[in-house]
Amino acid sequence: MDIASVMGITLALLGILGGMLMEGGSIAQITQPTAAIIVLCGTGGAVLLQFPIGIFMAAIRQVAKVFTVETSNAQMTLSQIVEFANKARKSGVVSLDEDLPRIAEPFMKQALMLAVDGIDPSAIRQIMHLELENGAEIEEKIASVFEAAGGYSPTVGILGAVLGLIQVMQHLDNINEVGKGIAVAFVATIYGVGLANLVYLPIAGKLKIKHREEQVVKEMVLEGIVSILEGMNPRMLELKLNTYLLEARAEEQRAEDRRIK
Known part of the structure; x- marks a missing residue:
């Protein structure tokens, strides 16, 4: 967690x-269930109008990432690449073909498959960089879903409050009920502002950090596979790839500092 x-x-x-x-x-x-329904459904409808259903559902599925940590995967990935480098140095790059079935990460599997097939390193970089760019664009849209929700939610909350006040105005003959009704009406505003600043916008920020960490690991994988193909010494390769882990930690710290400011 x-x-x-x-x-x-x-x-x-x-x-x-x-x-x-x-x-x-x-x-x-x-x-107040009524206020919650107005804010949640109103915000959800506005977001669905802005984004395709596929992006919206992908954003919902990625909420779990906010509450999970996968930092150990980067170190495990580095160790696996170094293992491949040692094996390729002893038995050749083609020997890595037998390791393909046990690779679960699609990006690494595709890059290694291209290397085993004898594709030129520059071509591998070009192909996999395109995939990185496309993935980064999708991830940016996913974070934008929650940013959009954070923008719509307070406004929908105000809309709910106005609707509540309209109902209150119909009972001006009973001053006691008017007071209670006004209090209930403003609950929608609380929901709108609260969800925006305590849920939607923080989730968007955290997902951006997570996505950047994943992108750095993929960049490390690509550099590692290409370096294996170019015959780099495994020990030098490990030192080189360690800089990517340092970059991921530094990026996380910079993002945290921006959020605090």
């Missing part, structure tokens, strides 16, 4: 709800 994500959402909820309770409020005051 990604402890930062779990602690973040927990701290935010505890702080907001705790502050409300300390001021004499109650959770029941903000548990």
